[in-house]
Amino acid sequence: SPRTKVFWHARGLVAETYPKVVKIFRRLGVYIIANCKHERDKLIRHGFPANRITYTYNALHKVDYVPEKAEKDYVTLGTLSRLDYLRAVDQTLDIFKILIDRNLPVRLNIAGVGEDMDKLKAQAERLGVADKVTFLGGVRNLTEYFKEVDILVNNPRCPGDSCAGVGNNVLEAGLYETPVVTYNMGGITEMVLQGETGYCFKLGDEQGFADAVEKLVYDKPLRQQLGKALNKHVNALCSDEEIYRTTMEAYRI
Template structure:
């Protein structure tokens, strides 16, 4: 008999965790597993990559009304006689306006969002909250399952979450999966009582699929001029990614006389702020926010350098993808950088500041031999992680995962 699996994630709009989930779903043996997916938002960049065998669970009309802007939401809830939900909607809005930390807002507003989310009627063999915070809380509070798994895709300490809020939820999980050894150590230090549950499963990346998609667009995307260096970065426009440092580094490189075009693939809440910085530095012809791309691989393939200026990461899928495409890579020295890059061998790790980023890019521009050597070393590595799906099977079937 097939096992019944449920995956929970707020949306498939963009992001490494979201991409990791659709890749994992594409690898599942549907002859052995029935798979349901619960999303709080049925729109997004990666929706089209959900395998047809996966059943997307419906959302209620009450939830749809709850997620409208505050005024229309309150009015529609009240005229339907749902006064208690209207009260929770108001408190939900209030909690999301207090304080500066986005993660804590999501934590503290859960109980008000929870009021409009019914417990799922289906019983599952395994339920997976595939992202920290809301996915985990829904998995624990709203799902009946024999086994419950939480997934942490980030350096827990860097998000500024309230661990005391998460502690009772982690206690009720059977396993806590994270994406790198460094992230696992951080979780074990913060939650020593749950150490026996914490396991590592790398994000699944497929070199075959990435190379196929990278070759889908054969035209010159960037229309490069002579002696021009094209840099690409991929990531959500969020404080975590440090793109304000990339903009300032781009300015320094131009001031030193280098012909640089820096392109960011992604979108997010910092678009207006970053656009303002681009205008302030007069970089509109040199620093481009390209928005979301369902297929970023032709852009990475045609770039001269891939740069990741993050302040913190779990295990960056974008870095793994740039490695598969054999790009010279520069990353800042966030806590998990050394999990993915060996400095001087398959990329450069630089200090987390504007000057170091600019100097690292300059080094790659001036030393074509270094760029070629990094690319050659990457071409000799085994970079696919498709076998991680067997760790997942071991996890859902009750065996201890390796690695």
């Protein structure tokens, strides 16, 4: 009879664990479904057999409708993540200060909770931008959140193998036709195609990041164009049908 296959659905590991997991699972004969191409390639790089691993993206919730962006005399930037060291909203605040110093008509909505909340509030005060920053706490209604947010900004502190996957905040921005400007990590470039579905920069490129945001602030049609393109791309790769197809294909390898 055919050999039974044991699958492990890889959803990101701490960097130091990759060699250990690969060594163990390679010997056990486990098959792996990674959650993006980058994660698959990383595990292969660490020595996992390429013929026993594939990938499919995270499943997403169904969106009831994509709201029209709220009309206002400024552009709202938004973060959507846990407030911790790796998600690095402190780096977002530093870039927001650059934008304010350029006299851009912007505000920043910070969504999420975490251990860095108080430090981030103190940083906003220290930078002199607290009056333009709103801390939303945990957000449950993404439709209302993305109605107000014109550009999702994402500045993770994730060099090397320290982070994995794409990031659900990027995928959710796509669902709501919201352009993304981000630092690169994991598989983000599989969704944020430079100049096509958003802008993606290497970690620490504050000026390039700020320039991209400024370009979008002054070009509403471009925001709409990139938002719609990201929506189409995310829906093509993360639809229920595509995830079912790639998962079933994995069981045939």
